[in-house]
Amino acid sequence: MKKILLIFSVLSLLIFIRPALGLNSSSSTDTITSTVSVDQADEMNLLDEGFKGVKHFYNYTGFANVTSGNLIMILIGIIFIYLGIKFDYEPLLLIPIGAGVIIGNIPFVPGNQTGIYETGSVLNYLYFGVVKGIYPPLIFLGIGAMTDFSSLIGNPKLMLLGASAQIGVFATFLGALYLGFNLPEAGAIGIIGGADGPTAIFLSSKLANGVNILADGTTVKNLIGPIAIAAYSYMALVPVIQPPLMRLLISKEDRKIKMKPPRAVSQKEKMIFPVVALILTTFISPSALPLLGMLFFGNLLKESGRTERLADTARTKLIDIVTILLGVTVGASTQADIFITKDSMMIFGLGAVSFVIATMGGLLFAKFMNLFLKGDNKINPLIGAAGVSAVPDSARVVHMEGLKSDPSNYLLMHAMAPNVSGVIGSAIAAGIILSFLG
């Protein structure tokens, strides 16, 4: 009995000392007196104080502060991790995001610099890279150093497929306007249709960051979390969303079209591509400079043949580090009290619609292009679906669908062309929206 009492009193002492150490300055005066009273108290009083202390400690734990929203979000985090591990849906994204969702939704007492939205907390500093749009260009650098644009250079007309899929961006933008979002918010939501996580984060951090003030004096909502989660989760769900649309829109014969192999591309062309593309695209859409500049810079590192070391770092270590930070902080930004709102639900709905529209835009435009192409120049309309960036998942989906209708039809190389041009296209679209609404 004595031992238990001792443990309780030590516990209560510890808990009452905690605020006295400056962790909670508001109640420091009365805690000092209470510690003194604990020292002088008799056994019964100790027991009382002990219980009080345990209760106080309990109030600091997650069990006392948990809300249903937290539990739902933790469950979603676990589902993300499960999807990543079990079905291999973009595990490099879903597992960090899933873990981040759990981290962000552990209930805590506000005011101790714990949460991601509390200034001064460590997570808040890491989140800085998201809020200020630092991480996305770094990711683009890595993507540039990874991507082989040769299929695009070999068959430049496929670039138009990447442009046609951007109709998803602008259609969603319009849909968001009709649902009552204001212009910058709608612009940020629309970019989900670009199916490009870094671009979506970049644009939403510029437009819907909860800091900008509109012309009529209202502050825009902070929608970075919902938009990023929507973009990444739909990107992971590309293998689920796209195949039904392909079967719906493309006839059996069209699916069997074999494309002639792309011509060999010389190293010189590969070196010229990033420089020319950088200059052309950023002259047209300068606001996309951080994204496109880094993308083509990374590609130049890869193709120049002299900077293999830099390219190697950019496409392995650097992009890994940034992906880790980005995934965890975007996941943690889904703190339930900020994330679970009607807006988030609408964003998720709009995101699904935008993916459908973008895919359909790409597929239909590919069919449209086929009207003008003759003989073996005809393209397989399936590759239009790869125009929604989501590199390289959508190209893989196209390839798998092509194999289903004709086991000897390998579309992967052809699908990569609209795929990478989709990345360029959505970055340009982001730049346009930014220059209109920024």
Place this chain on the structure above:
Amino acid sequence: MTYIPLFTDPISEGYVILITGLLIVFGALLTLSLFFKFGLPIMLYIYKVITKRKDKKLSEIKVVADEDFTGEIAAAISAAIHMYLNEQHDHESAILTIKQIKKPYSPWSSKIYGTQNRL
């Protein structure tokens, strides 16, 4: 920088952005594709005319070999590296733990039962 006037209806503004945006995206990628379809071959042709040499592929460019670098030198260097690496040790843990080992008592080889000192 474009500033959007206060009084415009966001929906009509949206349509404007929709149309111009799509046109610009198409325009940008169309320019790019046209350039790579027509502009680039011309550029490459001009380059060829100017330099008047056959294009070298990157794989065909020979690395200039150092005549003085013989197999013997390579062997010596590799032997040196090999010996140097063999000399290196891993960083050992600085934590030393003294374990007390208890041996059960056994009268075998005990000094008190030696042949010299009889009790």
